[in-house]
Amino acid sequence: MARDHTHQVKEVARIAGVSVRTLHHYDEIGLLVPSSRTRAGHRSYTTDDLLRLQQILIRRELGMPLREIKRSLDDPAFDWRIALQRQRTQLAERAERTASMLRAVDAALAALPTEGETMKEMTPAQITDLFDGFDPSRHDAETHQRWGDADAYRESARRTSGYTRADWDRYKAEAHDIMSAAAQLLQAGAPTDGDEARAVAERHRLLIDRWFFPCSPVLHTGLADLYEGDVRFGQNLDTYGQGLATWLAAAIRANAGG
Amino acid sequence: MARDHTHQVKEVARIAGVSVRTLHHYDEIGLLVPSSRTRAGHRSYTTDDLLRLQQILIRRELGMPLREIKRSLDDPAFDWRIALQRQRTQLAERAERTASMLRAVDAALAALPTEGETMKEMTPAQITDLFDGFDPSRHDAETHQRWGDADAYRESARRTSGYTRADWDRYKAEAHDIMSAAAQLLQAGAPTDGDEARAVAERHRLLIDRWFFPCSPVLHTGLADLYEGDVRFGQNLDTYGQGLATWLAAAIRANAGG
DNA sequence: GCTTGCCCCTCACGCGACGTGAGGCCGTAG
């Protein structure tokens, strides 16, 4: 229990996954001053020092500048609520940016010349689509105004809701195609880890991704569980063929795992 | 149609959401040299330049150093489609990471002592608890594979598959509770943006989050669309009551938006 | 014609969070 053994720099660096120079730096700026030194002047880190380092690294990962980290750790009257809320808004902005960039990537993919065709000129609207989400002032409108105000919400709602009847019809058609393909494969006895099954799973993933939310392969497996587990949904999916939900879920996992 | 209009720096900066200085910098280091200059020496960006800029910004956001970006973009073997598709998945992963960090911060905020009354100084132990849900090892699995490797991976693997029969029964019971509650509210004519509806939506979000995948409120709205849009699912959900899918979707959006 | 703005230009220094040597001390092992 009494692990009051002290560590020297290289050990600490290895344990924490940072460089020795970083520890020197943190010492220089007073962010992490080792509790003691050996007579030879070598830095000697205690377990408490390691805990402090852990806190430092967590905050650094959150994007907090070192100066702020120092204050937050040294000042007992530090206002955590404000700090955390600021981190929250920063993270929320980052999330928005990432999501918007995904849309931008999609826009760029859509603008790609199809099969050897030459690139067409783009309309201004297409160009702005390319950079949708890159402009900080846009989500300033969203975040600063509490997310819920009319304009900003509608802008974001373009993805999160408000599909038209025609949109739904298109979605249903696309979904139907994929489900039919899956049902055919299932009936033909195709293995869930085969190339065809993976292709179907990937099509399904991209469908979700385009229509609803960023759907990485990993998240897709979670969705597969949801499909498979939710009997209500499974029963209906199975109208396409006995056990289709299970089959598709397995294919999705194979697609993500390989 | 022939939109071969060129843009000057400030326009490009505004569109792309970067500073003019940044564009100057990219010009200096040869990363993005505008195709032409006016006789006055002003930079003049074409649509192709904008496309290149988009690539630059995406890669930058993904943490690629500018020097590498330049090399990869100048490489004659560069394939737009492959690059864009790879970026799609990387962005999706990043979105997941950001979402999980957001939830960790939210959890920390929720764990804060309520209202300045008893808001004395926090003990180091309390602070540690605050960040309990925020173990960097999880994210590092993706970034540099530092701290934890096996454990973190297993944690995530456990989530993505392999539920037992008993697990499913428990899930179904929990889901049934929530759906019943929602059906009751719907029948009682409760508004979708009321406190009760939001509570149900939040319970649903946490259900998904615990059982299937990290489910932020924003992603939850996407799932709501999926619920609402997927007639097959909607029909079944509606066995709980007429129009339940639509009602729940609206409640979810209200819960995310407010 | 001249000023007023607004946009543009080129230096050029500053900054945060380290990286990267240079040059030297400490202690143990051969």
Add this chain to the structure above:
DNA sequence: CTACGGCCTCACGTCGCGTGAGGGGCAAGC
């Protein structure tokens, strides 16, 4: 006694810009 690995302290380099300073171009209004 020397080699070696780990530690130390300067101190300058790097990356991706921010932030002025000092000045030109050009259309609009006085």
